[in-house]
Amino acid sequence: MDKGQKEVTIYDIAEKLHISAATVSRGLTNHPRVSKSTRKSILKAAEEMGYRSNSIASNLRSKKSNVIGVIVPRLNSSFMSDLIAGVEKVVNNNNYSLFISQSLETMQKEVTNARAMLNNRVDGLLVSLAYDTTNIEHFEPFLKRNIPVIFVDRVFEHASCPQIFIDNTKAAYEITNHLIAEGCKNIIHLTASLLRNVYADRLSGYKKALEESGLQFRESNVIIGDLSSQAGIDAAAQILKMEKLPDAVFAANDICAVSCMIELQKHGIRIPEDIAFAGFNNDPTACVVQPNLTTVNYKGYEMGEVAAQLLINHLIDKSDLQQTHSLILRSELIIRESSLRSKKS
Amino acid sequence: MDKGQKEVTIYDIAEKLHISAATVSRGLTNHPRVSKSTRKSILKAAEEMGYRSNSIASNLRSKKSNVIGVIVPRLNSSFMSDLIAGVEKVVNNNNYSLFISQSLETMQKEVTNARAMLNNRVDGLLVSLAYDTTNIEHFEPFLKRNIPVIFVDRVFEHASCPQIFIDNTKAAYEITNHLIAEGCKNIIHLTASLLRNVYADRLSGYKKALEESGLQFRESNVIIGDLSSQAGIDAAAQILKMEKLPDAVFAANDICAVSCMIELQKHGIRIPEDIAFAGFNNDPTACVVQPNLTTVNYKGYEMGEVAAQLLINHLIDKSDLQQTHSLILRSELIIRESSLRSKKS
DNA sequence: CTGTTAGCGCCTTCAT
DNA sequence: ATGAAGGCGCTAACAG
Numbered sequence: 001m002d003k004g005q006k007e008v009t010i011y012d013i014a015e016k017l018h019i020s021a022a023t024v025s026r027g028l029t030n031h032p033r034v035s036k037s038t039r040k041s042i043l044k045a046a047e048e049m050g051y052r053s054n055s056i057a058s059n060l061r062s063k064k065s066n067v068i069g070v071i072v073p074r075l076n077s078s079f080m081s082d083l084i085a086g087v088e089k090v091v092n093n094n095n096y097s098l099f100i101s102q103s104l105e106t107m108q109k110e111v112t113n114a115r116a117m118l119n120n121r122v123d124g125l126l127v128s129l130a131y132d133t134t135n136i137e138h139f140e141p142f143l144k145r146n147i148p149v150i151f152v153d154r155v156f157e158h159a160s161c162p163q164i165f166i167d168n169t170k171a172a173y174e175i176t177n178h179l180i181a182e183g184c185k186n187i188i189h190l191t192a193s194l195l196r197n198v199y200a201d202r203l204s205g206y207k208k209a210l211e212e213s214g215l216q217f218r219e220s221n222v223i224i225g226d227l228s229s230q231a232g233i234d235a236a237a238q239i240l241k242m243e244k245l246p247d248a249v250f251a252a253n254d255i256c257a258v259s260c261m262i263e264l265q266k267h268g269i270r271i272p273e274d275i276a277f278a279g280f281n282n283d284p285t286a287c288v289v290q291p292n293l294t295t296v297n298y299k300g301y302e303m304g305e306v307a308a309q310l311l312i313n314h315l316i317d318k319s320d321l322q323q324t325h326s327l328i329l330r331s332e333l334i335i336r337e338s339s340l341r342s343k344k345s
Numbered sequence: 346m347d348k349g350q351k352e353v354t355i356y357d358i359a360e361k362l363h364i365s366a367a368t369v370s371r372g373l374t375n376h377p378r379v380s381k382s383t384r385k386s387i388l389k390a391a392e393e394m395g396y397r398s399n400s401i402a403s404n405l406r407s408k409k410s411n412v413i414g415v416i417v418p419r420l421n422s423s424f425m426s427d428l429i430a431g432v433e434k435v436v437n438n439n440n441y442s443l444f445i446s447q448s449l450e451t452m453q454k455e456v457t458n459a460r461a462m463l464n465n466r467v468d469g470l471l472v473s474l475a476y477d478t479t480n481i482e483h484f485e486p487f488l489k490r491n492i493p494v495i496f497v498d499r500v501f502e503h504a505s506c507p508q509i510f511i512d513n514t515k516a517a518y519e520i521t522n523h524l525i526a527e528g529c530k531n532i533i534h535l536t537a538s539l540l541r542n543v544y545a546d547r548l549s550g551y552k553k554a555l556e557e558s559g560l561q562f563r564e565s566n567v568i569i570g571d572l573s574s575q576a577g578i579d580a581a582a583q584i585l586k587m588e589k590l591p592d593a594v595f596a597a598n599d600i601c602a603v604s605c606m607i608e609l610q611k612h613g614i615r616i617p618e619d620i621a622f623a624g625f626n627n628d629p630t631a632c633v634v635q636p637n638l639t640t641v642n643y644k645g646y647e648m649g650e651v652a653a654q655l656l657i658n659h660l661i662d663k664s665d666l667q668q669t670h671s672l673i674l675r676s677e678l679i680i681r682e683s684s685l686r687s688k689k690s
Numbered sequence: 691c692t693g694t695t696a697g698c699g700c701c702t703t704c705a706t
Numbered sequence: 707a708t709g710a711a712g713g714c715g716c717t718a719a720c721a722g
């Protein structure tokens with residue numbers, strides 16, 4: 001696969017116009033100290049000759065790639081793809097490019113991906129951690145080189161890494177309190193790896209609400225899975241086997257909540273009369289399922305935009321990153337029919 | 346933002362080991378003609394010194410970036426994020442990296458993105474076209490340089506560009522026939538820009554089925570929007586205003602079908618008794634909505650895998666791309682309650 | 691405003 | 707099995 005005819009370089013343009021390559025370079029990059037007329041002729045020649053700037057060479061020389069790296073657990077989840085879409089928009093609008101990889105929820109792949117990102121000399125990194133990541137040594141090489149690393153949603157405490165997330169504890173506390181206010185006393189919580197702040201915090205908000213209401217927290221009421229659709233079905237099976245049926249389920253994401261709910265309905269359980277339901281994320285499915293699902297609205301798009309903008313501002317004007325150590329975005333409880341028992345029973 | 350201490354290069358390793366940089370380079374890239382012992386000491390020194398290979402420099406020298414570019418209309422759609430996840434998996438497994446950008450359904454951004462991809466010298470490109478793309482001149486510079494361009498799902502006919510898609514005409518023909526078999530005689534079709542094969546072909550399948558059954562095709566029964574959730578709601582309003590209510594709706598995607606269906610239900614329309622419904626894509630929402638949506642199963646993940654593998658095989662072993670000009674993947678009709686009228690009425 | 695020079699870090703001949 | 711030398715294409719000094 002030879003690349004056909006030789007690439008046109010700035011030297012070719014320089015030769016044709018009888019000027020130096022440096023001037024061509026300046027003309028092409030809108031350098032201020034180049035006359036209008038020469039710039040015009042440079043651009044014209046470049047166009048005619050089919051010149052395409054070689055970012056690789058430029059990156060090597062300038063030690064700047066204009067590339068942002070993103071590592072997320074998965075690309076095909078509603079939340080993550082929203083987040084990435086937000087990132088892409090901001091990154092693209094600022095003439096940066098985007099390297100993307102997914103860890104598939106394993107630390108091992110996260111480490112590999114981080115390595116590739118560093119080798120490609122990304123100017124900055126946005127990371128949302130995998131389920132089983134226990135430490136973040138794999139990001140140290142970035143920090144050593146002053147390449148900013150920002151954690152988004154699934155964060156990690158580190159002095160040099162800004163974090164962007166929502167107040168998961170508070171959101172879970174509120175949603176649990178809502179269930180309690182609706183008369184629920186025996187609430188199951190479906191969640192995933194407690195290594196991740198998002199799940200650990202939601203669990204602690206759930207606990208806090210129970211304790212404050214004088215309800216007993218039971219270890220056995222917490223079902224840890226991977227919050228997939230299948231996990232919801234499995235949880236439903238587990239619930240159906242319980243001696244005493246719970247009166248509510250609070251899942252740490254909507255996907256799992258919805259599949260669990262549907263599975264229970266198939267077995268004759270009425271929602272919310274028998275079991276009230278709440279999820280997390282405000283997934284598109286939340287307002288399709290019947291009854292509509294009570295959840296926490298917390299769209300990834302905005303979070304992606306904010307994270308990317310923070311990173312790019314820092315890259316462009318050296319704005320201080322350490323100053324914004326953690327950025328806690330707003331989330332809101334959305335109450336829908338799946339949890340409204342009081343009026344029904 | 347200085348990058349802290351100077352980068353460790355192969356020269357630093359060479360100096361420390363009193364060997365040449367060339368040998369270090371060979372050692373690092375598993376070149377066969379380097380002794381076991383020197384390679385070992387090179388790897389050890391590299392590790393100790395915190396050396397990280399600079400892909401940028403390597404790319405410049407070798408004229409190969411090990412990067413695949415992807416341009417899709419949007420990142421945050423269930424289908425596209427599935428597709429990208431499939432691409433990422435294959436690309437990652439083959440030690441390539443992924444550049445991703447979204448056109449947001451405009452040709453203008455698609456052109457800009459393509460430019461950036463070329464400047465960054467991607468080794469190959471996967472493209473799914475925007476709604477309003479009228480020509481593909483913006484990919485000519487790739488072809489001129491023998492950089493392979495593969496179209497996925499939303500394709501374009503071009504002698505040098507392989508295409509990967511499904512038989513949209515056939516799928517739409519089958520689904521329309523199914524609706525007709527259920528007794529529907531006045532079927533609305535919701536779709537988007539007919540510049541795109543996926544929508545043009547689905548429309549022609551729909552037409553073909555009507556004609557073969559002796560039903561009249563009416564221009565006014567085709568509603569062209571952007572197939573968004575909002576488009577579904579708008580279509581519902583339009584349908585409700587019709588003199589004579591249709592007896593079926595076939596939407597070119599599930600998102601739009603679902604939102605249209607729910608909106609109609611809010612106005613007392615019974616599905617499928619009053620209006621039968623069918624969508625396209627087998628979106629996660631299709632089996633959450635009540636009644637479950639009849640649709641065409643056609644997951645993006647596999648399509649992404651196939652496309653990426655085809656591209657990478659070509660890149661690695663120069664396998665002939667032209668040979669596989671178009672690859673038509675399987676799709677299947679999935680019949681669910683939203684279209685089962687015959688047994689009900 | 692423009693030219694000269696040098697080198698970013700690596701790989702790849704060619705030579706030994 | 708290893709070394710020496712050159713250059714990928716561009717840009718950042720430094721001159722003028």
